[in-house]
Amino acid sequence: MSTTTRSGQVSPSIWDHRRTWYSLMALTLILSVAWLLTSRIQDTADPKTLVPAPQMGFLAPDFTLTTLEGETVTLSVLRGRPVLINFWATWCPPCRTELPTIQSAYDRYADQGLVVLAVDMAEPSQVVAAFAQKFALHFPILLDHDGEVAAQYQIRALPTSFFVDREGVIRSIFIGPMNGPLMDDRLAQILGEGA
């Protein structure tokens, strides 16, 4: 980068001095390292796991709902146990194909502490109860009458599953129906620790 002056001589730009480059390199290093040092993270806990958000790596947002049988279930009370939260509805065909898989997982892993919370989205309890009986579902089915919990979890498609570990942190999220191996793979993540 040099410009030719009227006298025909080449006048070098500042970039032709090696000193310019050395200064820039030194400046880059000093500023960057200073910034790196000031923005170090001091506390040891992963800050994500303290923020309730319906996203992977974050604390599962707390909720309280009642089951078909009228019992009250609060998510935070289940801390210490792995939880599968599944959002579904009786009118949703993919949910219907997935529910037997959930039942089978529940049968196999309940003795390892697995909790299944199948949250039905905004349907009358009679409809849900008839459905559960017909499909022989024995895991707790929660009624989200006004869809408030679904909104809290930003549900955009049914079914959606959240795999919550013993610390209450969401380890994975799956949108759409899962078959056995896909579900087992994800359950292993939350069952593994401290089982």
Add this chain to the structure above:
Amino acid sequence: MYPVIQVAGLTLQTAGVMALLAGWLGLSMAAHEAKRLGINGEIIWDAGFFGLLAGLLGARLWYVGTNWPAYQADLRQVLALNWGTLTSGPGVVIGSIIALAYLQWHAVPLARLADAVAPGLLLALAVLRVGDFLTGRVLGTPTDVPWAVEIWDVPRHPVALYEAGAILIALGIIWRWGRTQTYDGFVFLLAVFLASAARLFSEAYRLDSIRTIGGFRVAQIVALAVMWIALGVLYRKHFAVKGESSKSRTERE
């Protein structure tokens, strides 16, 4: 937060819309720059298209391959597309290889091509970051600055917007001063340097940084290393090109 956008009665996923917008704007800018540098813009569009296609296919097949027991029983499931059943890393690699192979096949000079693509890449990155802000995917640290944005009940640094802003400043610098083609590859190197600087800066306000020993943020260390490499190459290239031109001058004399 706006995880979905309502357009004319349709509910669209913000992340998807912003990714499309980023791709379209980025490719448009790349095609424009390619024309300016004497490369056929059509080839860039085609390479982008084939790369995207190959990337999606690769991401899907990779996922099916690594979860084969889940698909073995019911092969129709392989065709049931779902964002959760794509593996993005290998997809990006496969897509890039196909796009590069396509460009190589059309004998596009790669260093000059990198110059043509660099500003578009920055623009695409900035748009993606705005998307991250809208969906709340990238979380900032809690703060009480007046421009804090409340996400998950806590006022936070709008860190994705910081990065988008820093990248747009980088793009402005390149647009104003960086496009004098001293040698092929210059714009790209400058873009890499400035984009890394943008990340180094904005990463400091991220809540979910990956950390290493001493509480340092990994992304910042990587950004600093990349900045230094880019600066080193810029330095060597500058004097190499200068040496060549003065040599050819003396030869003429």
